[in-house]
Amino acid sequence: MDTKELAAGTSTAAISAAMALLPLSFSYPPIPYLKFDLAEVPVFLALLGFGPTAGFLSATVYLFALLLMGQFSPLGPLMKYAAVVSTFLGIWAGLRLIGRSGPRAKLVLSGTLGAALRIAVMTALNYLVLVVFFPDFLGFAVGALSAFMGTKLDPGTVGLLLVLAHTALYNALHTVMSLALSVAVLKGVMAAGAPRPGWRPWIV
Numbered sequence: 001m002d003t004k005e006l007a008a009g010t011s012t013a014a015i016s017a018a019m020a021l022l023p024l025s026f027s028y029p030p031i032p033y034l035k036f037d038l039a040e041v042p043v044f045l046a047l048l049g050f051g052p053t054a055g056f057l058s059a060t061v062y063l064f065a066l067l068l069m070g071q072f073s074p075l076g077p078l079m080k081y082a083a084v085v086s087t088f089l090g091i092w093a094g095l096r097l098i099g100r101s102g103p104r105a106k107l108v109l110s111g112t113l114g115a116a117l118r119i120a121v122m123t124a125l126n127y128l129v130l131v132v133f134f135p136d137f138l139g140f141a142v143g144a145l146s147a148f149m150g151t152k153l154d155p156g157t158v159g160l161l162l163v164l165a166h167t168a169l170y171n172a173l174h175t176v177m178s179l180a181l182s183v184a185v186l187k188g189v190m191a192a193g194a195p196r197p198g199w200r201p202w203i204v
Contacts, residue, residue, distance in 0.1 A: 008050040009057030012042040017065035028170045030148040031141050031163065036174055043084060044182035052092050059084045083122055087175055090117035107183065115175040119168045126167050130160065138163065
């Protein structure tokens with residue numbers, strides 16, 4: 001890890017931690033405890049602008065910041081970390097596989113792999129949380145989904161499958177949001193004349 005990666009990882013994590021204290025998240029309407037979190041964007045910037053080392057460092061420092069804040073700790077921060085890291089692994093694997101493709105192909109294919117891995121990991125973890133560790137959460141989730149759909153859902157197999165399906169959709173949408181905003185910010189910074197040695201734009 002060089003100095004720039006260290007600085008990028010820690011500074012973006014600090015920005016994310018500060019953003020997490022602000023009302024910058026909004027609920028996924030069918031299941032309100034699922035939040036679209038803009039604080040992910042600086043962590044994504046570390047990955048896209050400075051590479052995997054800075055990205056994973058940023059995600060890890062952000063995890064410890066969330067644990068210290070005590071917001072649904074430790075479950076909430078650990079689930080957030082799993083979501084971000086699985087997305088990063090998918091994006092990183094996609095960029096390694098794509099090679100010298102154009103920026104648009106890199107963005108689409110690596111983003112798709114990132115979303116797919118995030119969905120797979122978070123579906124498995126949510127199944128464990130809802131069925132094994134905290135089954136009361138399943139009743140709340142099914143109740144919220146029932147109210148949104150205007151029908152009565154049984155908190156059994158059908159209810160669980162619908163909750164997991166909506167969780168997968170939420171994670172797909174969150175990946176698109178975080179990646180699109182990060183790319184837009186990175187393009188803006190580069191257009192403003194950011195020093196080339198300090199940036200390694202894999203996608204833009």
